Amino acid sequence: MPNAELPQAKRQKMANKTIGTHNGTFHCDEALATFVLKQTDEYSDADVVRSRDPAVLDTCDIVVDVGAVYDAEKKRFDHHQRGFTDVHYGLEIIAKRLGTALDDPKVQYVWLKLYRDFIEAIDAIDNGISQYDSDVPARYRSRTDLSSRVATLNPRWNEPTGAQILDARFQDASALTGKEFFQALDYYRDSWLPAADLVKDLITSSKQSADPSGRILVFEQFAPWKEHLFEIEADENVPSVEPNQAIYVLYPDEAGGNWRVQAVPVSPSSFESRKSLPEAWRGIRDDELSKLTGIDGCIFVHASGFIGGNKTKEGALSMAKKALEL
Template identity: 50%
Template sequence: MSEAKKPRTTPILCTHSGTFHADDALAAALLRALPQYAQGELRRSRDPKDWDEATVVFDVCGEYAPDKLRFDHHQRGFDEVFGHGFVTKLSSAGMIYKHFGQEILSTILNEPSSSPTVQTLFLKMYSDFVEAFDGIDNGIAQYVSSEPARYRSRTDISSRVAALNPRWNEPSNEQILLERFEVASKLCDTEFRERLDYLAKAWLPAREIVQRAVEKRKEEAHPSGKVVIFSEFAPWKEHLHILEQDLKIPEDELPLYVLYPESEAPDSKWRVQAVAVTPESFESRNALPEAWRGVRDDALSTLTGIPGCIFVHAAGFIGGNATKEGAMQMAIKALEL
């Protein structure tokens, strides 16, 4: 067989030429995370002939056809979303992640695609990382408000990718743009992997700690289910609210207070913290009693009748006691008042 007639074995990944953006830079990085595309040739072209030759086409071609490996979102009438409760319209980054994300995470984490780790992080990575690429590229405002922004931020990844394009008064051609695009794609790849590494090694272990404490709260804390005790501190706010939904906890059994040690020392002081209405909210479901707020030490112990009290914050969202038992008494008494 002549050289010209030999079938091509190197896959071609094609996106648009000209100015690049964060979504196509991330899409390229995600594809290259897969073994079958890791050594693929990257082309940047608006020529349909190049699209026809390509294995995967993304962010160009005017077609969304996953079975043909065509992933564009610019065509009229396109309104595809990630699903799973997310409503942000997809960009090329979200498209590639939606169709290849589980396989990508499986490859990077060396876990089966069907594993609970991959299934949980598949949604979490979209929420924490990829969805912003979709929203920004599609011009979807992060905040719904008629007021102008109070400040500017130019350090988000979309801004940093945009800044890698040649400036208006710099020389530019397709070779320069290709080289700059490769830098942008590597930037996106690094940040994607760093976020995934954090979620796999820190966020997910914290979730396991919170889940165990929530599931055992009636036996280990209070029969009402409204107090949760952590024997070790872990970031718990976001996990608690997610697990309440996942575990379908009835509203009258939702946790109101969380107890945890201030440190790992055997004689550590303990905190009692009111659970917020949402993970980002400053409003508590049931703040510590108003009469306790701003009172400290012996005065607080006298007021509550509980030994070892240290403080209750003036806003009532957190308090402290010298012992776990004392913190537990503070939580139980707050339930009763």
């Protein structure tokens, strides 16, 4: 019977592409890989085939995490092989989720962030790559990462198992990884990208209203600024901002209506500051601090000098300006 005469549902089933991966105990990486592939136009209706039989895998349109071959042209992606150096398909999915064109610079930006903060660890864990170059035992053990939680979805040693049970559990694992993948992606879309734009705008406005030198940045609302600031300083396309230029950042403390003055760290994750608040101010509070500084409304300066507080924006700005002089 010609395909045109077959019922539509059956023709569709016969036309579906297939994503191949290994059967048996499943892991986070292939559970996520199959989910991600099904978000693309090419594989949105694909069936997932779980097998280690080379003859079965050879019938699949694309194979991930099994097969001992890494060849992008043949669509064979076993990331355990030496040739595994690239990433694929992510840009299309990110562009869709952002609702923008594939060549939008934000797509590449989010793609790199998502790979670094979400995907890379999953690849590394599956390939047995240690997070630290050290033989010193870890101080504690964590089993709450995504790879560990996927592993717990496999049947326990004293539970019933078999191909049908494992395949059903694999679907649960794929859904779990997909949910968290999109949560991470949506965070960059809905929070991270707007914060990057806001920090750029606030750097410009700070130079106009608070400190033309750019050493003091005044943010009229709090935003996660550290990583954005360092990225902007390193961006050659933003010539008005120089590396190590910003020394203090001011922003409102939304909980209490006060203002904070925070020293910019030497790196986003460092506890060392480019210029801490003056040592003589550290650990001093309230009226005693106001008398010491000659600035009304002082609330505190942390004992390490990385942050201080004032009741008003003007007071916090005065603290930052005076700290620059000392």
